[in-house]
Amino acid sequence: MGKYALRRMVLFVPTLLVATILVFALFWIVPGDPALTILAGGEGDSGSVSSEQLQQLRQKLGLDRPLYVQYASWLGNVLRGDLGTSLWYKTPVWSHLRDRFLVTMELAVMAILLAVCAAVPLGIVSAVKQDTGLDYLSRIFSSIGIALPTFWFGILIVYALATFFEWLPPLGYATLWDDPVLNLQQLFLPALTLAFNDLAFTARVTRSSMLEVMREDYLRTARAKGLVELAVVGRHALKNALLPVLTVSGYQFARLLGGVIIVESIFAVPGMGTLLIDSIIHRDFIVLQAIVVLIAAVVLTLNLLIDLSYGVLDPRVRYQ
Amino acid sequence: MRCFASGRSRGSVLLSSLLLALGALTAAPSAAQTPSAEGQTFTFPWPPDWVARGKYQKMILRGVTGFNPGQWDVHACGTLPDCLMPSGPQFNGLVYHNPVNPDEIVCDLCESWTVSRDGKTYTFRLRQAEWHDGKPVTADDIKFSLDRIVEPGAIRVRTGVLRTFYEHGSAQVIDPRTVRVPINFASPLFLVNLASEYMKMYPKHVAQGLSADDAQKPGKLIGSGPWKLKEFKPNISIEYVRNTNYFKKGLPFFDGMIFTIVRDYNRRLAAMQVGQAHTTEGPTIGSYGTEDPMRVQRETKGRVRAVYISEAVQTYLVLHMNKPPFQDVRVRRAIFLAVDRQELTKIVRCVESFGCFGSVGTFLPNKGGKIVESPEDLAQTKGWRQPKTQDLAEAKALLAAAGYPNGFKATLNIGNPPVVVKLGEVVAEQLRKNLGVDFTVEPVDRATQVDRIIRETHHASFDSSGVIILDPADYLNQHFLVIGGQKNPDSWKNPRLSEIIQAQARELDAGKRLRLLKEAVEILRGGESHVVPLSWGSSGGMMDYRIQNFHVPGSEQIVKQFEHVWWDPDAPMPKN
Numbered sequence: 031m032g033k034y035a036l037r038r039m040v041l042f043v044p045t046l047l048v049a050t051i052l053v054f055a056l057f058w059i060v061p062g063d064p065a066l067t068i069l070a071g072g073e074g075d076s077g078s079v080s081s082e083q084l085q086q087l088r089q090k091l092g093l094d095r096p097l098y099v100q101y102a103s104w105l106g107n108v109l110r111g112d113l114g115t116s117l118w119y120k121t122p123v124w125s126h127l128r129d130r131f132l133v134t135m136e137l138a139v140m141a142i143l144l145a146v147c148a149a150v151p152l153g154i155v156s157a158v159k160q161d162t163g164l165d166y167l168s169r170i171f172s173s174i175g176i177a178l179p180t181f182w183f184g185i186l187i188v189y190a191l192a193t194f195f196e197w198l199p200p201l202g203y204a205t206l207w208d209d210p211v212l213n214l215q216q217l218f219l220p221a222l223t224l225a226f227n228d229l230a231f232t233a234r235v236t237r238s239s240m241l242e243v244m245r246e247d248y249l250r251t252a253r254a255k256g257l258v259e260l261a262v263v264g265r266h267a268l269k270n271a272l273l274p275v276l277t278v279s280g281y282q283f284a285r286l287l288g289g290v291i292i293v294e295s296i297f298a299v300p301g302m303g304t305l306l307i308d309s310i311i312h313r314d315f316i317v318l319q320a321i322v323v324l325i326a327a328v329v330l331t332l333n334l335l336i337d338l339s340y341g342v343l344d345p346r347v348r349y350q
Numbered sequence: 351m352r353c354f355a356s357g358r359s360r361g362s363v364l365l366s367s368l369l370l371a372l373g374a375l376t377a378a379p380s381a382a383q384t385p386s387a388e389g390q391t392f393t394f395p396w397p398p399d400w401v402a403r404g405k406y407q408k409m410i411l412r413g414v415t416g417f418n419p420g421q422w423d424v425h426a427c428g429t430l431p432d433c434l435m436p437s438g439p440q441f442n443g444l445v446y447h448n449p450v451n452p453d454e455i456v457c458d459l460c461e462s463w464t465v466s467r468d469g470k471t472y473t474f475r476l477r478q479a480e481w482h483d484g485k486p487v488t489a490d491d492i493k494f495s496l497d498r499i500v501e502p503g504a505i506r507v508r509t510g511v512l513r514t515f516y517e518h519g520s521a522q523v524i525d526p527r528t529v530r531v532p533i534n535f536a537s538p539l540f541l542v543n544l545a546s547e548y549m550k551m552y553p554k555h556v557a558q559g560l561s562a563d564d565a566q567k568p569g570k571l572i573g574s575g576p577w578k579l580k581e582f583k584p585n586i587s588i589e590y591v592r593n594t595n596y597f598k599k600g601l602p603f604f605d606g607m608i609f610t611i612v613r614d615y616n617r618r619l620a621a622m623q624v625g626q627a628h629t630t631e632g633p634t635i636g637s638y639g640t641e642d643p644m645r646v647q648r649e650t651k652g653r654v655r656a657v658y659i660s661e662a663v664q665t666y667l668v669l670h671m672n673k674p675p676f677q678d679v680r681v682r683r684a685i686f687l688a689v690d691r692q693e694l695t696k697i698v699r700c701v702e703s704f705g706c707f708g709s710v711g712t713f714l715p716n717k718g719g720k721i722v723e724s725p726e727d728l729a730q731t732k733g734w735r736q737p738k739t740q741d742l743a744e745a746k747a748l749l750a751a752a753g754y755p756n757g758f759k760a761t762l763n764i765g766n767p768p769v770v771v772k773l774g775e776v777v778a779e780q781l782r783k784n785l786g787v788d789f790t791v792e793p794v795d796r797a798t799q800v801d802r803i804i805r806e807t808h809h810a811s812f813d814s815s816g817v818i819i820l821d822p823a824d825y826l827n828q829h830f831l832v833i834g835g836q837k838n839p840d841s842w843k844n845p846r847l848s849e850i851i852q853a854q855a856r857e858l859d860a861g862k863r864l865r866l867l868k869e870a871v872e873i874l875r876g877g878e879s880h881v882v883p884l885s886w887g888s889s890g891g892m893m894d895y896r897i898q899n900f901h902v903p904g905s906e907q908i909v910k911q912f913e914h915v916w917w918d919p920d921a922p923m924p925k926n
Contacts, residue, residue: 061805062797068421069507070800070836071429078815078828079428080835081804083505118420119584120563126584185616192620193649201414201610201626203586298612300585307613308418308585313797 031341038334042327049326050319054101057315063093064117064313091117104319114316118309123320126305131324134301136206137217137294138286141224146279149229153236153275157244158263168233175230180289184223184296191219203300220297224289228282235278239271246270273343280336284329380448380456388473391464394457396477400450400899400914401600407917411897413609414618415631418585423565424550425499428507430816430907434547435632436588438910439607440482441550441573444474444492445541449914452903453719453820455545459487459574469536469858476527479597481553482572487597489529493521494554496531504562508548508818511827514855515540535856538863542718542819547910576602576913585611596913603916622646622654622892628917630891634906636663636816638890640769641704646892652924654892658707661715662889662906663816664825665773667882670806671840673760679878680752685810686877687745688784689777690738695885698772707890710734711883713874714822714867717904720860722822722867731875742784749785757786760809763802766793773884774812806839813837816889817905822867826851829881842880847873896921 065087069079088094092103107114113123156168191198199219204212243249244267252262287302294303302321309317381392417431424441427433446458457463460474479487499506500513515533522530533540543549556572557565564570568582574597577590590607609631612618621627623646630638634657643656667685675681691710699708712723728734735741749755764774771793778789792808803811813836815828831851833841850870857863874881889906898918903909 060798061801061807062795063801066800066804067797069428069505071432071796078832078835078837079507079800079804080832082834083507084804084835086505116420120420120566130585188617188620192623196624198617198620198624198626201612201621202608203583295614296617298610298614298617300583300611304585304613311795311797312420 031338035334035338038337042330045330046323046326049322050105051101053319053322054097054104054315057313057318058097060313062313063088064315065091065093067312068118104316108323113320116309116314116317118312118314118317123317126317127302127320127324130300130302130305132205133203133299134287134290134294134303136213137221137224137290137299137301138283140217140221141286142228142279142283144221144225145228145232145282146275148225149232150236150272150275152229152233154240154263154268156233156237157240158259160241165237168237172230172233175226176234178226180223180227181292181296183226184220184293187219187223188296199297201298216297217299220290220293220299223293223297224286227289228279228286232275232278232282236271236275239274240267243267243271273340276339276343277336280332280339284332287325287328380451380454386464389464389466389471391462392457393462394460396461396598397600398450401598404600404603404899404914404916405918406600406603407919408605409917411604411607411629411912411915411917412627413607413629413631413633414612414621414627415588415609416611416613416615416618416635416637417631418611418613419568419582419588421566422568423562423571424548425495425509425552426505426507426562426566427509427548431631431635434508434907435635435910436582436609437568437571437579438547438550439575439577439590439912440571440579441552441575442479443545443547443549444551445545446547447545447820447903447908449909449911450899450901452901452909455541459492459551470533472531472533472540473524474529474531476529477597478527479574480595481556481574482578482593483553483556484595485553485555486526487551487553487574488526489523490526491554492529492551493523494558495551496521498552498557499549508546511543511546512549515543536858537855538858538860539819539821539823539855542821545908546819547908576911577607580606585613587611598913602913604912607912619646623650625650625653625894628894628897630893632889632891632906632910633657633893633900633912634659634662634889634891634902636814636887636889636906637767638892639663639888640707640890641701643890643892644704653895655895655897655924657891657893657900657902659889659902659904659906661709661717661817661886663814663887664711664715665770665812665814665884665887666711667777667884668803668811668813668839669880669882670809670811671842671880672806673809675752675754675758676809678752680748681754682880682882683877684745684748684752684785685781685787686882687733687741687748688781688787689733689882689884690780690784691734691884692736693738694773694776694780697776698769699885699887707888709886711885713871713881713883714825715817715886717817717822717824718820720822720864720867722864722871733875733877738784745785749787754786757782757788759788759790762789762791763799763808763811764791764793765796765799765812765814769887770812770814777884800836803836803839812884814887816907818907820904820908823851823854826854826867826870830879838880840880842878844873844878895923 065084069083116123152168156165159165199216206213249262249267252266290301291303291306294301295307306321380398381394384391419432419436421427421433422437424434424437443458444460445455448454448456459476459479461477462475464473496516497518499509500516500518502518520532524530552571560570569579576593576596578593580589580591582588588609592602592605619642646654647656669676669682671677695708695710700706714722732741762778764770774791778791781787802808803813818824829837830847832838847870850866854863854866857866896917898916900915
């Protein structure tokens, strides 16, 4: 397994490289550049800029160099451990990523915990009480969860809270260490919004997996031995049914990183998502590239960990 | 003033008239005016009456902003919300718009100014003020700041206009508190431009050691203004503390300000609705120029007050002459005539039960008390006449003469804010229905839209301009003075219009100047230029009803410091 893991990690490098080349190329296909957003403004603005001023700033920012030179220069810096300086903020990219990454990770972990903690019991109940009112209710709930886009659910939450309760999560941001209560107040609803879709999906997977396992002979044997239903389900069925749930949750976690972009924006959470949107609006490709590298690395690592966990959880799975 | 003129030669009388005109332009009821041998002096004693009514509160003014700033050097600002709004509160200008009577220009860092008899020299006497580091504000700092604004070769999008009036290095320091500023020609626009919020004064000892890049970083530049920047947390908040040594004693009225950065528009509305913020950024900005602030006012039963500036931002059509058929003046004129601005404004800017948040587009803004394009005048004007039949008949004839009797297909580059998309759809439908011109509307984000305008990738584009200075000439400068670039991508010019732009800047007689501006408008109404005015939009914002002493300015670009507003906890809630 060690060799397998090492081989997969070596493959990270070309994957990351391709991702950065793709983003870089896409970025330059899309019209607009950082000089333009600095001088002419972003959304809702009405700037006025002359061609000379634009050209002057492009030269200063090095945007007039050929594309491959700009990419090579960026890559060279990255290889030396320098992620570069933000074209918008004029400060090191790393200082932005460091804080934002932790916020997003906290949000994602909260979301996945919420999703799994609610989805597994829901899926079990639905499977154990198959074709009863509870099962139908759970299936309706999970269908709605899967059908509702995350951003829409987030907007609905904000609208409902503001309109009916005149309350919203506090503005700004406090870290978990500085003010845990405020931090949870600020992150709970975004985490719930993110979790809703995953919760529904994971509940369905849990239900199907449980139904499959509960038809196995060894469970019939367990019941025949006189074990109480709780022990049959909890000790024997659940353990085996959880393998696909774990797999799904791992992938859902990676998927969540995509979902946070919108949710962070709706709830004004200063994480990687808002930084990503900002860097796109400002055409700050130095920041954008760094985010892509980081997110790609996280997703690749997660995928590897999920693959490796199969071998640990299911002794039949072996890697060569 | 009669005294001042009497007993002098005809030339002196003329000079006096000139000074009177300059005085009238800066119309300073707050000023004590005294004639002297050098010219006319305008003095602004501190404090004005309203300061005594203000109530200091030990509280933080909380606001929301949708912008995540990246530029902090006001001289080099490209834009209002990403630069001026966050950095401005730290600084003062030499002069500024009176926050309680925003049409009036008054002293900010200066306590008086003297205009020479020929109108070509301004001598500013400074108040006793300190920079945030405790060092005194001196005439040398003012000279340095003026020179920095017009620094040759520096990128100066919003302040470059001062180069028209002031030569680099020409200011003279008379004594530590007096600076003499010669200008290239006597102009009614010098003080108006100097009062722009972008013309801030910097401490020489701090600013001269900073590179252009470092100056753009938060906290590197300091000012003398009512607020000190405490902390900028990107994408989280901008926090200020009160300048306790502010030279305008008694101001500001809060302990600090914190503007939380909330990118999502609806979340900002919700923050105002539930009382998480006292004010929107700015406090007004074009993105709130819709019925939404009124809606929040209604839903909060008046706790949140909607604030609007009418005729703040105009959306107009840019016809790209590099693409057929728009190189043909007949086609451009046909489009100009065929747009039904009244219908457009009614559909897009007016909302049942809330009213209208805009008006029909004109070439110049009616600002600074000067009405160049009145509704009565427009009713008789081609392109604005109602019913539309005459204009449409003429437009069709022009298109037919140009070889397009059945219209043509074209592409329209527009921004993606909802109001702009709606404007684009209505204009496209009007032109399709009226002329058979079939525009494919392509909404994109702002950076893409501007890039497309400059590179002229489409047949036509939408763009918008905010009023920067309170004078109709503002739009002549923005759209026709700069050749090339975003506002005039085809470098369109008209010799007579260029003459007028120069002449009106030098014309001190208000009547003659108005005639020049009207002549400029007549030229533009020929429909030959790249600009087709569409619709004026409001700039809007929201404030808690307990915020007092906010007086709506004529432009969203002025009165941005929050130095004059206070919180009255006992203020009666206005009837909604």
